[in-house]
Amino acid sequence: MNLKQLSELLGLSQTTVSRALNGYPEVNEATRERVLRAVKETGYRPNKAAQRLATGKAGSIGLVMPTAPGHQSDVHFGEFLTGLGEEAVRHDFHFVIMPADPDDEVGALRRLAISGNVDALFVAYMRGHDPRLAMLKSLSMPFVVHGRSFGTEPDYPYLDIDNETAFYDAARLLLQLGHTRFALMNGPAHLDFAIRRRNGLIAALGERGLELSEDCTSHTVMTDEEGLIAMERFLQLAERPTAILCSSTVLALGAIRAVNQAGLKLGEDISLIAHDDVLPLLKPENFSVPLTTTRSSLRAAGVRIAQRLISTVKQAGPFPEQELWKTELIVRASTGPAPQS
Amino acid sequence: MNLKQLSELLGLSQTTVSRALNGYPEVNEATRERVLRAVKETGYRPNKAAQRLATGKAGSIGLVMPTAPGHQSDVHFGEFLTGLGEEAVRHDFHFVIMPADPDDEVGALRRLAISGNVDALFVAYMRGHDPRLAMLKSLSMPFVVHGRSFGTEPDYPYLDIDNETAFYDAARLLLQLGHTRFALMNGPAHLDFAIRRRNGLIAALGERGLELSEDCTSHTVMTDEEGLIAMERFLQLAERPTAILCSSTVLALGAIRAVNQAGLKLGEDISLIAHDDVLPLLKPENFSVPLTTTRSSLRAAGVRIAQRLISTVKQAGPFPEQELWKTELIVRASTGPAPQS
DNA sequence: TACATAATTGAAAGCGCTTTGGATGCCACT
DNA sequence: AGTGGCATCCAAAGCGCTTTCAATTATGTA
Incomplete structure (x- = not known):
């Protein structure tokens, strides 16, 4: 079931159906309801690839997952991803995860960006003097960095803890x-x-x-x-x-x-x-x-970064470009006076 | 830079350039080299969305990540994902992760499938009498289940441990x-x-x-x-x-x-x-x-499932549809004779 | 009644790629 | 010379959607 079939079924043009679905104002409310009902009945879903090709938007955030046969999986990564997901699900966004050898972060990121599969990039595991920053800036695709890059002018969007x-x-x-x-x-x-x-x-x-x-x-x-x-x-x-x-x-x-x-x-x-x-x-x-x-909280950072990324893609409200979160110092029992020896 | 521009630059048709890039035999080796060189120089990358629209193939595996504000992130999920990734990176596949409320697994899976964003599906967190199976079978999209569904005829592709x-x-x-x-x-x-x-x-x-x-x-x-x-x-x-x-x-x-x-x-x-x-x-x-x-090993299972999924999409060698792995029983110090009391 | 305006709807042109169905030129062979 | 086969290459038709531009009808105004 595609747009064409659906519109024929309804005796409408593809244009009108498309508009009805995307909430454009210039369509009669009665027709819109008719369309919506037909969608329910037929289970029609727009083809994302076509949508993307037409709009250039993909509704997705890209990230690189470092992985290799010897490479141990990182709980921190999973935790962060959960945070991203928590926010993404609210906006019907998804992730495109490109697994990549940790030695090829720059290349993987570039491939991901150029692939046209994503609207925005999220970058983590920042290094000092990180070579990815120059690449990202040249890319004209929104991105947010988790962390910063020591020794580099902090003129890019980031969220870091102090x-x-x-x-x-x-x-x-x-x-x-x-x-x-x-x-x-x-x-x-x-x-x-x-x-x-x-x-x-x-x-x-x-x-x-x-x-x-x-x-x-x-x-x-x-x-x-x-x-x-x-x-x-x-x-x-x-x-x-x-x-x-x-x-x-x-x-x-x-x-x-x-x-x-x-x-x-x-x-x-x-x-x-x-x-x-x-x-x-x-x-x-x-x-x-x-x-x-x-x-x-790593997860909270994930939520926040997803918010910023998604709102940038949707060109919604302005978020601060740079955020530095304070950490809390919480004293429990593993610290005590220096032993007298 | 797109195909059209590249082909004009080379004085060739889009057809020929496309064929040269995709390894078709009916193109002169000299021309192919010329094309390849131009690609290197211009940094041209095919637009994935267009490619997908044209071929129907996306080079990606879809999976649903259960997540919700109160939902604690699951290390098991991360570990499995690492396994999938380890294999996917070898074949230049990526993942599309759809975060979804754990209560809406069926819906999320359907949306993911119909979206046209993925070539194959991976499904985990199987339940007894799992309603997703009927849906998956009706979908005509390759899938592999991690686990099985108790009380259901095991006539679907799965990898499970005993x-x-x-x-x-x-x-x-x-x-x-x-x-x-x-x-x-x-x-x-x-x-x-x-x-x-x-x-x-x-x-x-x-x-x-x-x-x-x-x-x-x-x-x-x-x-x-x-x-x-x-x-x-x-x-x-x-x-x-x-x-x-x-x-x-x-x-x-x-x-x-x-x-x-x-x-x-x-x-x-x-x-x-x-x-x-x-x-x-x-x-x-x-x-x-x-x-x-x-x-x-959960990670090993991830690797294996990725292998099967990817080879199915590429229509490569036949894999067993159903695998049941034995577990190892490893005795260490947490077990001892029953106390006499 | 005539005409400007608003409300709806459609036709058709892309988006960037793959692929079908020819062309074209060149060679060997009868 | 005439014919078939081969190696290359290309024009154009999609893939399924959005969006521009234009057409049509309904509504209100002079």
Whole structure:
């Protein structure tokens, strides 16, 4: 069943039927109802490909999903996607997901954009000096970046959390508790959020004349295994750190395993603050020792970015081009005074 | 830059250029090279919408993502998607994800199919007597189901794991260890896998003249909170169960918290076997007491289903229409002899 | 009554691609 | 010379929709 058939069935022109369906004012209400009823009865649905070809609009948001045989799936990605979806479903938008090798992000993004399959792009996993930004700007397709790109003029639409302040504040709390030996379990070193969080920590330490040593820094993918490995390394140092900043509750999961295995007590021997993306699976309050965290909901960010993207496509109300969300510092039981040793 | 412009630039017809690009044999090799070179230089990319309208093929797989404001994101979904993606990227396929309210799965699926946006459908979260099957069959669009639909003639393409045998075997192991009081922490009661796992357990118990009481059964969404709640309930029973079968490591996470909080020892006071979807975040061997599990990789299933879907669309080699994967029963430390009390 | 105006509806031209059904020229073969 | 076959190439017809421009009818005004 297509427009032509439907219009013949109704004894109307394709034009009128099309107008009736798309809510144009110049069509008689009686006819519109007749059309709508026929649509119900026949189950007619416009062909999206044709619609897109005619209008240029696709009603879809494109994103690249990094994936490869060895590449571990990322809960953060899924959580964010859920947020995007929550908003998209309200506007009858869908996603086009292009799976791509993490090494070919630029290419994948370009292919997605040029394919004509999407109206707007969403970009995540931002790096320092990210090469995708130049490409995106040259593309004349709306986009919103989740995160920012360190070292690049911030003249593009983004939504980011204030990573630097988050870890600065977290470090300050631990400093006030008397800690002086810090360690950082961070995400991959080239990613923007990792750079900023590290900077935040270093700034806070610097104010007290302290430094963050290489020994006490780990940059890894954010899995619990890597958390375990990193923490084991820290615990074997002669000058064992007592204060740990951790970029994800996923890393914390492994880190805490290591702490327990070493027979140490979290919140006493070791204080730990993790960044909490509000993953439903890893609630900080559910850890055996509830976790002190810097918190910002990944899903909420997804909803917000979808809002901005969709309203841009629909040319609706103006949204701020740049948003920087504060994180919350929530104190629970994994932080305590520095041990007297 | 479109086909017309490109062909004018080359002094060729659109026909020839199109054929050159799509590998048709009736074009002079010299001309083809000329075309290919021009494509490189101009950066021309065919418009997918037009291509699709003309061919009917979209190079994409459609799936419905259940989502709603209160709806918690599901790690299982993300993990499966990663598997699909891993395979799709090899064939330059992408996904069209239609977010939809969990109550409107049928409608969302139909809309997705009729939209003309996808070549094939993937369907998950199967229920008993699932109404989507009739719809899918009437659709004349290739599809593969992950799971099956209990109570329906299995005459559709599916990939499932042998849930019944998995839990039957798991229960047998616990019976051999002397357990007689069983409990089941299952997924939502209407879902196919939940029905089958329950049946497997009941069958094993039946052979020993045992029954599964309602008190000792919980059907919930598979989050760690629900696992905690269910286990707390079980532990307060007069005749406390000593053997727990658990449909997900996510549920197990909460369940084990409850066990610990009650001051009981996993593997001694309480034996637990969980089904392990091989989620990177929840490795059974990383639990404080490593978990005995029935195992089957969700991601591998995703890869396989993508293979079948894509090869069907490309009309390539024949794949079996129906696959039933065995699960592995892997014994670790969360199971032990029934306590003598 | 005549004419301007508003309210409806349609015909047809695209959107950018694939593909059918010829053309055209060149060669070998009878 | 005449014919069939082959290798190349092209014109034009769709695919199913939106939208411009124009036509028709109904309504109101002078």
